[in-house]
């Protein structure tokens with residue numbers, strides 16, 4: 001069947017008409033792209049979207065039973081046991097790290113990889129290096145190099161790989177880093193027709209962080225993990241510099257529960273915070289996006305006056321690899337597409353570029369958290385937001401590069417305070433001079449405290465600098 005005929009059969013006749021206007025080379029490029037796209041699934045997706053919609057009545061949503069931040073002695077002991085179990089598993093090579101970095105950073109307004117954003121409060125190290133140093137430090141603690149998977153997107157794949165190479169893979173063995181690129185999906189207008197982004201290309205966007213499943217399968221990622229004996233995968237996103245990469249406590253809890261997929265959560269600031277909530281949806285652990293959570297659930301409080309649905313998803317997960325492989329064989333049923341109304345610049349029928357002022361099309365994306373209801377067992381662990389979560393999303397204000405750096409300085413200040421040092425603060429309580437502690441110097445509060453308690457000279461030197469209001473950079 002000719003491509004023109006196929007296009008007409010699946011409701012893309014406008015593209016068949018367009019092909020007639022192209023020269024040979026242009027035609028060749030566009031046809032190659034169209035042959036890669038599963039045209040029937042575009043049609044299916046549009047049909048599904050047009051008659052979907054969960055109503056509040058259908059939603060049976062209960063709070064999830066989460067592990068809380070340890071306060072009592074017993075909870076702390078439980079965390080310590082989990083830490084030991086987690087560390088042992090990491091030391092025996094069972095854990096791989098998976099970082100997703102394929103997004104377009106639209107809100108940040110940059111065109112290259114988000115991982116190149118400078119984040120070190122003093123050093124200006126970029127996010128890639130920031131994460132790499134944590135992985136190296138964890139590897140050093142357990143005495144082995146840890147496998148690191150990096151998901152890129154078509155728009156930043158090359159630059160990401162080049163930047164790792166240019167930085168000497170941060171001193172890691174190159175063979176322990178696995179790059180793979182996620183897929184794309186075409187956007188459509190309200191009639192289900194694909195857009196042209198230029199004369200010889202259809203507009204496609206990355207298929208969301210949920211694209212990781214398909215991309216792992218297609219890139220050979222599962223075999224790469226299996227060859228290394230990895231059976232647990234720690235998932236994180238490139239834009240959160242506070243992340244505790246490979247957190248052994250989280251891993252220990254996950255392993256003890258024999259969980260297939262686990263999640264870290266932070267307590268929501270307030271009922272209006274725009275974050276997905278982990279709860280029990282019709283009996284299954286699931287994330288419900290803030291836009292899908294009916295108002296009546298958002299504002300409910302429990303006996304202690306806390307929000308009932310307070311468990312905000314911070315996009316940190318653990319997966320058992322057999323679970324991912326099994327789900328990878330059934331991507332379509334595991335990860336539905338979500339749809340968003342977006343403004344999509346495109347060529348109109350006369351070949352003129354149009355920059356719409358209002359949303360004009362539907363973009364489709366998969367979300368990784370949709371795997372949660374498929375897990376037979378799952379752990380939800382609450383952590384303190386200011387210790388672990390400060391993503392870089394926006395150019396300024398909340399969740400920006402500036403707020404993330406500020407939160408890092410606060411975190412490092414807290415570590416120094418835990419070692420008995422006084423950190424000078426201004427009237428608003430903010431730390432006066434920047435502090436940066438490289439992961440190689442100390443990975444967490446315990447390590448930093450242990451180092452400073454055992455080293456009077458270093459402690460006195462830091463105390464002096466703090467008193468003089470000078471920056472502290474420990475590397």
Ligand code: UTP
Nearest residue numbers: 100101102103104105106107206208209237238
């Ligand atoms: P976001 O949804 O915040 O996307 O992704 P983003 O690209 O960082 O920023 P916006 O929304 O365009 O402004 C959260 C994480 O998931 C990754 C991102 O790279 C980021 O680490 N992600 C997102 C992907 O890997 N692929 C995608 O298709 C979308």
